[in-house]
Amino acid sequence: xxxxxxxxxxxxxxxxxxxxxxxxTFTIEKGEIVIFLGPSGCGKTTTLRLTNRxxxxxxxxxEVNGKNIMDMDTVQLRRQMGYVIQDIGLFPNKTIADNVAxxxxxxxxxxxxxxxxxxxxxxxxxxxxxIYRNRYPAELxxxxxxxxxxxxxxxxxxxxxxxxxxxxxxxxxxxxEIQDEFLKVQEKLKKTIAFVSHDIHEAIKMGDKIALxxxxxxxxxxxxxxxxxxxxNKYVSDxxxxxxxxxxxxxxxxxxxxxxxxxxxxxxxxxxxxxxNIMDQKKEKFYVVVxxxxxxxxxxxxxxxxxxxxxxxxxxxxxxxxxxxxxTRDALSYMLMHDFQTLCVVDEKNSFQGTVTxxxxxxxxxxxxxxxxxx
Amino acid sequence: xxxxxxxxxxxxxxxxxTWEHIFMVSISLIIATAIGVPLGIVITKNENLAKKxxxxxxxxxxxxxxxxxxxxxxxxxxxxxxxxxxPAIIALILYSQLPIIRNTYVAIKNVSPSMRNAxxxxxxxxxxxxxxxxIPIAIPVIVAGLRTAAVMNIGIxxxxxxxxxxxxxxxxxxxxxxxxxxxxxxxxxxxxxxxxLVDAGMALLERALTPTGILIQKRLSE
Numbered sequence: 001x002x003x004x005x006x007x008x009x010x011x012x013x014x015x016x017x018x019x020x021x022x023x024x025t026f027t028i029e030k031g032e033i034v035i036f037l038g039p040s041g042c043g044k045t046t047t048l049r050l051t052n053r054x055x056x057x058x059x060x061x062x063e064v065n066g067k068n069i070m071d072m073d074t075v076q077l078r079r080q081m082g083y084v085i086q087d088i089g090l091f092p093n094k095t096i097a098d099n100v101a102x103x104x105x106x107x108x109x110x111x112x113x114x115x116x117x118x119x120x121x122x123x124x125x126x127x128x129x130x131i132y133r134n135r136y137p138a139e140l141x142x143x144x145x146x147x148x149x150x151x152x153x154x155x156x157x158x159x160x161x162x163x164x165x166x167x168x169x170x171x172x173x174x175x176x177e178i179q180d181e182f183l184k185v186q187e188k189l190k191k192t193i194a195f196v197s198h199d200i201h202e203a204i205k206m207g208d209k210i211a212l213x214x215x216x217x218x219x220x221x222x223x224x225x226x227x228x229x230x231x232x233n234k235y236v237s238d239x240x241x242x243x244x245x246x247x248x249x250x251x252x253x254x255x256x257x258x259x260x261x262x263x264x265x266x267x268x269x270x271x272x273x274x275x276x277n278i279m280d281q282k283k284e285k286f287y288v289v290v291x292x293x294x295x296x297x298x299x300x301x302x303x304x305x306x307x308x309x310x311x312x313x314x315x316x317x318x319x320x321x322x323x324x325x326x327x328t329r330d331a332l333s334y335m336l337m338h339d340f341q342t343l344c345v346v347d348e349k350n351s352f353q354g355t356v357t358x359x360x361x362x363x364x365x366x367x368x369x370x371x372x373x374x375x
Numbered sequence: 376x377x378x379x380x381x382x383x384x385x386x387x388x389x390x391x392x393t394w395e396h397i398f399m400v401s402i403s404l405i406i407a408t409a410i411g412v413p414l415g416i417v418i419t420k421n422e423n424l425a426k427k428x429x430x431x432x433x434x435x436x437x438x439x440x441x442x443x444x445x446x447x448x449x450x451x452x453x454x455x456x457x458x459x460x461x462p463a464i465i466a467l468i469l470y471s472q473l474p475i476i477r478n479t480y481v482a483i484k485n486v487s488p489s490m491r492n493a494x495x496x497x498x499x500x501x502x503x504x505x506x507x508x509x510i511p512i513a514i515p516v517i518v519a520g521l522r523t524a525a526v527m528n529i530g531i532x533x534x535x536x537x538x539x540x541x542x543x544x545x546x547x548x549x550x551x552x553x554x555x556x557x558x559x560x561x562x563x564x565x566x567x568x569x570x571x572l573v574d575a576g577m578a579l580l581e582r583a584l585t586p587t588g589i590l591i592q593k594r595l596s597e
Contacts, residue, residue: 052496078498089493093511093586102507103497136588138595152497162496 002028002051002160002192007060009046009216020046022216023060028209030159031190035203038213038239044196047213048162051194052078064160079103082153082191086165088145090137096122096148097133103156121151124185143174150182154189163195167202179205200240204228204247212236225251229368245365246329254331255324257364258345260354264288268296268312272304275311286342289315293351295344321346324353328361378564381557393565396542399460399532400573403467404525411472412517415479416505425480432473440466440531444538463532463540470531471524478520482513515585522577529570533562543569 009021021043028034036044049055051062053074062069069077082103090099097118104114119129125147137145146167153161167175167182183206186193197203203210204224211221220232228244228251231237240247264284266275268291275287279301289296289311297315307314319338322331322345334343335358345353382389418425438446443466448457456462486509494504510517536544546562549555582590 054492054496075498075500078496083493083496085489085493085496087487087489089487089489091490091494091508091512091588092592093508093588095588102494102499106498106503136591138588138592 001030001065002194003061003063003066004047005061005063007047007050007062008058009043009050009055010058020216021050024216024218025060026211026218026221028192028194030192032208033186033193033195033206035207035210036194036196036213037198037200037203037207037210039198041215042213043216044198044211044213045164046216047211048164048194048196052081052083052162079106079156080158080160082155082158082161084149084153084161084163084166086168088137088142088149088169090145090148090152092137095134095136096127096140097129099137099148100152100155102152107156109156117155121154122148124154125151126181127151143170143178146170146178147181150178150185154191159192161191161193163193165196165198168197168199175202182206200247204250212239225368245369248365248368249329249332249361250327252328252364252368253324254322254326254328254345254356257328257360258322258324258354258356259360262288262342262355264342265290265352265355266299266311267291268315269310272299272307272309272311272314275299276301276304287311288342288344288352288355290352295321295346295352298342318344321350322356323347328356328364331356332358332361377557378560381561382565385561389561389565392541392543392545393569395460395540396529396532396544396566396569399463399467399535399540399542400525400528403464403528404471404521406464407468407471407475407524408521410468411475411520412479414472415476415517416483416510418476418480419483429473429477429480432476435469436473440470440534441537443469444535448538458539460540462538463535463542466535467528467531471528474520474523474527475517476520478523479513479517482516482520483509485516486512511586512589515581515589518577518581518584522574522581525577526570526574529566529573533566 004024004026007021007024008019011018011020024043024047036047038044046055050057051064051069053069057070064072064077064081091102094102097115100118100121101114104117109117118133122129122132127144127147132140132144132148137148140148146169149166153163167178170178179202195206197206207224209221210224210227212219212227214235220227220236222230225248227236228240228248231240231244237244263282264286265288266278268289279285279287285300287299289299291312295318296312297317299311299315303314303316304311319340320334320343322334322343324345324347331343335341341359342355342357344355347353414428418428435443444462447462447465451457451462451465490508490512491504494508499507532540532542533544533547536542536548543562543566546558546565548562550557550559550562
């Protein structure tokens with residue numbers, strides 16, 4: 001846990017002062033990723049650098065697990081926090097193994113423990129130790145170097161990880177991948193992470209919470225979906241962007257919006273003509289066909305008009321099935337691509353769980369924005 | 376051919392003068408390194424001091440060597456060393472300072488801030504950062520400074536014959552005085568060969584001292 005209590009940072013002396021951070025108060029809970037977000041010069045990096053005392057606090061206190069960082073030895077403090085930076089900062093003169101081993105060596109770990117740890121970490125960031133252990137940073141691609149940077153930050157198994165735009169220098173495709181991998185690792189490790197970013201997409205994706213800064217002040221500190229749906233002021237809504245409704249779609253999962261008991265579902269063995277009658281009665285144009293509990297496809301009135309057998313004979317397959325954890329953004333994208341208004345939700349065993357419609361998604365978005373005035 | 380004959384005929388003397396030359400150049404280089412490299416590192420922490428030190432070294436460099444010997448003579452005469460090897464070695468140390476200090480300073484300064492940031496952020500102290508990161512990265516440029524100094528000093532040491540320091544410059548000086556072309560050429564030839572050999576040797580040293588990772592980085596970025 002990291003607690004920032006009325007933290008102020010002023011650079012310079014006398015007449016020539018710049019207030020980089022003004023009266024910032026918030027808490028990072030144990031095991032959470034908090035994104036420090038904002039444009040350059042907003043104070044996000046300063047906040048991070050105050051945390052491991054690369055900068056000194058002007059006023060206020062920072063506590064790590066209830067201990068004031070000013071009462072700790074600087075070098076000890078830094079060694080117990082992992083630190084990953086934007087330009088990676090791997091030492092070109094050291095092998096990959098030696099780069100990862102920096103902090104364990106500083107801490108005086110025994111040699112064989114360091115060796116084991118290096119292999120464990122490289123495997124974790126998906127670099128084969130046999131291949132990469134003895135290579136040099138220059139021989140690795142940017143993305144691979146950044147993985148080593150992450151491994152190095154985690155080397156001494158610190159409870160806290162400070163990350164300063166760690167994936168900023170990587171091309172977008174590799175960035176997505178490394179972000180996903182990092183989230184997987186974090187799921188296991190549950191580190192307390194302070195993560196600086198200027199990218200709202202990255203913040204939404206990675207953050208359990210987002211701390212949005214403006215000119216050295218903390219403007220809003222919230223979970224990503226709240227930041228998107230209930231921006232505190234114009235600065236926040238501008239920063240998250242006019243397309244924030246679409247961004248919310250990336251956070252809200254299908255599981256939160258789907259209909260577990262849709263009315264337009266029919267068993268595959270039902271005769272087509274019976275279904276046609278029901279459709280006429282209910283004025284439904286689209287029916288999902290399920291066999292046992294597996295979705296087999298869908299039928300429309302046109303398709304079954306002249307069919308004598310069961311509906312399953314004419315049902316067309318869905319192009320794709322959704323899972324509960326699919327982001328609604330992806331669901332919507334499939335609907336637009338394949339021109340469907342309804343898609344099925346299935347579980348791991350491909351069993352039918354319910355349906356999602358375009359309206360379900362729209363309704364949820366409107367709910368999220370309820371109470372907000374039109375802009 | 377006559378020059379070669381001269382060298383062969385006088386080979387004991389040639390060896391002696393060569394040894395004197397090597398002695399002057401190497402002792403001055405060792406002392407100059409011991410002063411220049413630490414000084415170059417220290418001044419990276421203080422911009423103002425850095426400017427003064429480098430300017431000072433620059434001024435020394437602009438003084439012609441003959442003039443420098445002349446200037447030192449009355450001062451060193453006080454301790455009875457106005458002529459001979461002492462003024463020569465002191466002059467060589469002084470001249471070496473600019474390439475050594477400047478290269479060290481620039482090399483350490485050029486270590487990317489992200490390296491320093493990463494090192495400090497991981498809990499390295501000042502000395503560990505210097506030893507583990509800054510010096511290994513800077514070493515090729517530092518050694519290049521020593522190389523410049525060494526080659527330059529071989530030339531200047533030849534002039535030191537005029538203050539009675541000995542060395543291969545003696546042949547050039549005596550040869551001119553006695554209008555003895557073979558002698559002049561022998562001196563000039565030997566000094567030149569010596570300089571070329573030292574330059575090559577220092578190039579090898581530069582390579583040997585450069586960490587493998589840095590060599591690979593250089594090769595890949597070309």
